[in-house]
Amino acid sequence: xTCASIxxxxxxxxxxxxxxxxxxxxxxxxxxxxxxxxVDQPNDANVxxxxxxxxxxxxxxxxxATRDGLLRARTxxxxxxxxxxxxxxxxxxxxxxxxxxxxxxxxxxxxxxxxSLADAxxxxxxxxxxxxxxxxxxxxxxxxxxxxxxxxSYIAIGWTNTREARRAVSDALPFLRRAEHILILSVGDxxxxxxxxxxxxxxxxIDATAIGVDAEGVDTADALIDAACENAADLLxxxxxxxxxxxxxxxxxxxxDLLATCPICxxxxx
Numbered sequence: 001x002t003c004a005s006i007x008x009x010x011x012x013x014x015x016x017x018x019x020x021x022x023x024x025x026x027x028x029x030x031x032x033x034x035x036x037x038x039v040d041q042p043n044d045a046n047v048x049x050x051x052x053x054x055x056x057x058x059x060x061x062x063x064x065a066t067r068d069g070l071l072r073a074r075t076x077x078x079x080x081x082x083x084x085x086x087x088x089x090x091x092x093x094x095x096x097x098x099x100x101x102x103x104x105x106x107x108x109x110x111x112x113x114x115x116s117l118a119d120a121x122x123x124x125x126x127x128x129x130x131x132x133x134x135x136x137x138x139x140x141x142x143x144x145x146x147x148x149x150x151x152x153s154y155i156a157i158g159w160t161n162t163r164e165a166r167r168a169v170s171d172a173l174p175f176l177r178r179a180e181h182i183l184i185l186s187v188g189d190x191x192x193x194x195x196x197x198x199x200x201x202x203x204x205x206i207d208a209t210a211i212g213v214d215a216e217g218v219d220t221a222d223a224l225i226d227a228a229c230e231n232a233a234d235l236l237x238x239x240x241x242x243x244x245x246x247x248x249x250x251x252x253x254x255x256x257d258l259l260a261t262c263p264i265c266x267x268x269x270x
Contacts, residue, residue, distance in 0.1 A: 070091045183208070
């Protein structure tokens, strides 16, 4: 995989500034174009339709507020990505998930924020990472609030021998090639085919060390996060799983927990 185009999800919130800086830094490192994107739609669920007094005014104000938010997001993106000749902007008034899934065809990597640890109920952007990761068809880099730089010199791979995990490792090759240290973390009986993964990475000129992770008494996601942080990793690479198939049921909870609580950047692929 190459990384020629990086798409970053932007909104008008100040927290987006760090995310745009991080994505811009990655674009510089990979010599990639940077695409800023925002999407929103008026929240008219409580507006009465028809010849109700004031309803047309309220709808007009909702649409105006939506457009103002998109304009603020674009301004923020242009300020934080200033000086880059290879940058583009894209926005729309549409269903956020539908719009992003359609536009992601233009990108090799999508960067999005996640809820802060202080308030996991508040999204860092109008688009919930858990709502797009399974259908994106692109690797998704989820960044914690306030993180504006990703050196990715220490990378942890959360490994289980599944299609999703193999896809994630392949998608992460641009990062893995640049890393100084790579750890393969396997929880419980997930050590299956770890030697094969080590050999695969070696064929790409990448050295990796495998360690087993004891998850007794803790959730798998917490065990992965603890092991990654204890080894000073600033990027965790994992497959993304849902509950659509029985074989994904156990892993789906891990994906959900990582999206909600991982304190370091997390690259996921489905």
